[in-house]
Amino acid sequence: MVYPWIEQTGCCELVLKSLSSSVVNWEQVGVVRKAERPEEANLLIIGGWINPEQAQNLKEVYDRMLKEKLVIAVGSCALSAAAFANDENCVAAKEILPVHYFVPGCPPRWDDILKGISAISKIGMQNKTVRDILNDSGNDHVF
Amino acid sequence: MSIVKRPDIKSSWYVTSIVKGMALTFRNMIYNIFHKDEMPTVNYPEEKYEYGPRFKGSHILTVKKDGSIRCTACMLCATNCPADCISITAAEHDDPEVEKFPISYEIDTLRCVYCGFCEEACPVDAVRMGPEWQQPGLNGSSFVHDIQHLTRRPNLKGGYLSILDEEERHNSGI
Numbered sequence: 001m002v003y004p005w006i007e008q009t010g011c012c013e014l015v016l017k018s019l020s021s022s023v024v025n026w027e028q029v030g031v032v033r034k035a036e037r038p039e040e041a042n043l044l045i046i047g048g049w050i051n052p053e054q055a056q057n058l059k060e061v062y063d064r065m066l067k068e069k070l071v072i073a074v075g076s077c078a079l080s081a082a083a084f085a086n087d088e089n090c091v092a093a094k095e096i097l098p099v100h101y102f103v104p105g106c107p108p109r110w111d112d113i114l115k116g117i118s119a120i121s122k123i124g125m126q127n128k129t130v131r132d133i134l135n136d137s138g139n140d141h142v143f
Numbered sequence: 144m145s146i147v148k149r150p151d152i153k154s155s156w157y158v159t160s161i162v163k164g165m166a167l168t169f170r171n172m173i174y175n176i177f178h179k180d181e182m183p184t185v186n187y188p189e190e191k192y193e194y195g196p197r198f199k200g201s202h203i204l205t206v207k208k209d210g211s212i213r214c215t216a217c218m219l220c221a222t223n224c225p226a227d228c229i230s231i232t233a234a235e236h237d238d239p240e241v242e243k244f245p246i247s248y249e250i251d252t253l254r255c256v257y258c259g260f261c262e263e264a265c266p267v268d269a270v271r272m273g274p275e276w277q278q279p280g281l282n283g284s285s286f287v288h289d290i291q292h293l294t295r296r297p298n299l300k301g302g303y304l305s306i307l308d309e310e311e312r313h314n315s316g317i
């Protein structure tokens with residue numbers, strides 16, 4: 001049971017946007033709904049390139065999320081800055097945040113992102129109801 | 144003097160639009176119940192989306208008919224790669240006719256952008272983009288693939304044979 005917050009740029013934006021289209025049924029893998037604010041989210045999906053400004057923004061978003069945080073990095077730029085590795089304007093996600101699941105590809109297909117969501121929601125959220133997650137979160141003002 | 148007209152009662156009456164919208168929704172719902180095959184939604188873990196057989200995904204190192212690896216460690220692919228993700232170590236071959244061969248050939252899939260430039264650069268058709276997709280994984284699983292994985296991973300069912308042999312290849316001018 002995850003509430004994803006999606007940070008998207010570049011070409012991966014197109015793939016991540018297609019997740020909420022009618023072709024993909026992502027409720028099937030445990031997504032309740034997209035979080036409307038970072039405070040409601042327990043899953044951060046990072047897709048596309050990250051520049052230093054955005055890295056700062058991502059850290060802020062990460063801090064604002066619920067207590068139990070999971071991170072998926074999508075696409076080569078977010079995984080390792082790929083072709084821009086020698087450029088200081090592109091940083092890899094694993095340098096700024098602890099990443100739990102890597103989805104390689106440029107851009108990856110949506111199947112793999114769903115695979116990632118179902119895989120890591122099994123680690124963190126085992127046998128937990130929505131109520132448990134919210135009780136654990138410590139964010140009283142949420143919901 | 145400008146006169147602002149109040150919107151008349153017809154345009155502010157929204158029930159017709161709601162009925163119209165709901166009619167469309169219900170029409171589609173009934174249609175989808177009776178035409179399940181035409182529904183675009185893929186229920187992911189049970190159903191898989193089929194990609195074309197010519198899809199270019201994970202790398203394959205082809206082997207010759209005698210089972211040895213086709214790559215000659217010329218480094219053209221590593222030079223052409225925009226992401227610097229191929230690392231090759233060349234070694235001397237026992238056979239005096241063969242100049243060198245790669246003793247290790249590693250592709251870092253976290254860096255690869257699947258552009259296919261390595262495949263285009265290779266003069267001997269040794270590296271190809273296979274039809275299967277790259278594997279996602281948890282943090283800590285191995286994303287750097289070595290020769291063993293690139294030539295003989297289980298999905299390839301025992302080595303990806305390059306169809307042409309040395310002589311056939313020269314004759315056909317590849």
Ligand code: SF4
Nearest residue numbers: 224255256258259261
């Ligand atoms: S597909 Fe492109 S990025 Fe990947 S190894 Fe080949 S040349 Fe490098």
Ligand code: SF4
Nearest residue numbers: 214215217218220265
């Ligand atoms: S795969 Fe092809 S281009 Fe790359 S080193 Fe081997 S022979 Fe050269």
